[in-house]
Amino acid sequence: MGNDLRYSWIRVPAGNDFPLQNIPFGIFSNNENSPRPATRIGNTVVDLSVLADHGFFDDLEINDLSVFYQPILNDFIALGKPVTGKVRELIMTLFASDNPMIKENLALQNHALYPVHEVKMQMPVSVGDYTDFYSSEEHATNVGRMFRDPANALLPNWKHIPVGYHGRASSIVVSGTPIHRPKGQTKADDKSFPDFGPTQQLDFELEIGFIVGGNTDLGTSISTSNAEDYIFGLVLFNDLSARDIQKWEYVPLGPFLSKNFGSVISPWIVTLEALEPFRAKGPVQDPEVLPYLKFEGARNYDIQLEVAIEPPAVSRLPERDEVSGKDAMLVCRSNFKYMYWNMCQQLAHHTVNGCNVRTGDICASGTISGPDEGSFGSMLELTWKGTRPIRMPDGSERKFLHDGDTVIMRGRAEKNGLRIGFGEATTIILPPKD
Numbered sequence: 001m002g003n004d005l006r007y008s009w010i011r012v013p014a015g016n017d018f019p020l021q022n023i024p025f026g027i028f029s030n031n032e033n034s035p036r037p038a039t040r041i042g043n044t045v046v047d048l049s050v051l052a053d054h055g056f057f058d059d060l061e062i063n064d065l066s067v068f069y070q071p072i073l074n075d076f077i078a079l080g081k082p083v084t085g086k087v088r089e090l091i092m093t094l095f096a097s098d099n100p101m102i103k104e105n106l107a108l109q110n111h112a113l114y115p116v117h118e119v120k121m122q123m124p125v126s127v128g129d130y131t132d133f134y135s136s137e138e139h140a141t142n143v144g145r146m147f148r149d150p151a152n153a154l155l156p157n158w159k160h161i162p163v164g165y166h167g168r169a170s171s172i173v174v175s176g177t178p179i180h181r182p183k184g185q186t187k188a189d190d191k192s193f194p195d196f197g198p199t200q201q202l203d204f205e206l207e208i209g210f211i212v213g214g215n216t217d218l219g220t221s222i223s224t225s226n227a228e229d230y231i232f233g234l235v236l237f238n239d240l241s242a243r244d245i246q247k248w249e250y251v252p253l254g255p256f257l258s259k260n261f262g263s264v265i266s267p268w269i270v271t272l273e274a275l276e277p278f279r280a281k282g283p284v285q286d287p288e289v290l291p292y293l294k295f296e297g298a299r300n301y302d303i304q305l306e307v308a309i310e311p312p313a314v315s316r317l318p319e320r321d322e323v324s325g326k327d328a329m330l331v332c333r334s335n336f337k338y339m340y341w342n343m344c345q346q347l348a349h350h351t352v353n354g355c356n357v358r359t360g361d362i363c364a365s366g367t368i369s370g371p372d373e374g375s376f377g378s379m380l381e382l383t384w385k386g387t388r389p390i391r392m393p394d395g396s397e398r399k400f401l402h403d404g405d406t407v408i409m410r411g412r413a414e415k416n417g418l419r420i421g422f423g424e425a426t427t428i429i430l431p432p433k434d
């Protein structure tokens with residue numbers, strides 16, 4: 001296969017997630033600047049408002065250039081993919097190695113470029129609505145085996161419906177935001193009355209979320225064939241879950257307080273255009289799906305995913321008596337291509353009844369588990385409900401997350417020397433609030 005990669009004059013270190021071909025979108029701030037749109041090349045953040053100041057976007061027929069100065073990306077995304085795609089291509093041209101326009105303008109560079117470690121990433125969008133699917137057959141099977149009937153782990157509807165529930169948008173936060181261990185009601189199997197207190201079974205769920213890139217009208221539907229017009233891009237998504245609270249509350253209406261105390265996304269929205277080279281076929285769907293869920297082409301994406309847990313440093317939590325190390329432990333490797341239901345089917349199903357969607361909504365995939373035990377996307381599955389604890393490098397064991405643990409999710413697609421990545425979605429777990 002030929003290798004026809006264009007390079008940037010901004011240095012992109014080997015193994016970096018953000019080459020010239022990525023050009024994700026996010027919102028950053030620093031001491032000098034309030035939150036504003038940016039992209040990232042290598043380890044350099046590019047302030048898009050400065051590019052707008054200099055007129056670089058003037059020829060793209062964007063009526064309202066204020067989208068490059070706003071503290072959220074919703075209005076930028078709402079320009080539509082034909083326009084945002086041109087913005088992305090223009091940025092690629094401006095930063096290509098052979099383009100002198102910004103390369104030789106040091107004054108502009110001083111205003112527009114920042115090392116990534118000197119900025120703070122913010123929530124990229126205002127999330128109006130959030131839906132969580134349950135689209136990994138391996139995850140649904142594992143959970144069914146543990147909590148229901150091992151012989152009939154999948155419920156009868158599962159291969160006919162992309163099962164999902166409406167989640168909570170207000171508690172979706174950007175990577176780096178600490179989450180306090182939640183408190184709630186739980187009930188032990190051998191007790192007749194519930195208890196109240198901090199969850200003892202705090203878990204992560206490895207997911208990918210897509211950002212909706214357009215509004216629809218109430219009463220209309222999106223088909224699988226035009227669904228990608230409404231998918232702006234993807235982020236890593238950690239759907240933190242309290243298993244003991246979930247177990248007691250979820251019948252009959254599904255998870256509530258066990259899932260809405262914090263969900264964490266990676267800060268850079270990686271566009272579908274950037275991920276185009278990594279399309280993959282999903283699993284064969286058998287039995288045949290209903291006509292509105294049929295689709296053509298490869299609608300899955302080959303994105304390698306991993307989760308690491310970093311135990312607390314002694315200095316961070318002096319009250320802990322166990323010897324702690326700083327080494328993060330890789331606990332899971334999975335892949336987005338395992339998803340049984342793809343994003344186009346999820347969006348078609350979500351709107352088939354006339355439910356409208358809006359720019360900035362997030363739909364998460366559901367926990368992405370693969371076929372082998374090292375690819376399970378939650379502690380619940382990795383430790384099989386706590387019966388097979390994970391031994392950490394510092395000698396401690398994990399059935400679920402401890403206070404002071406940092407959960408680090410990463411994702412990247414790689415092919416023919418091209419690597420398109422997401423960076424990280426990182427979450428430190430803090431003790432419960434008084």
Ligand code: CA
Pocket residue numbers: 132133205207239366367
């Ligand atoms: Ca979930």
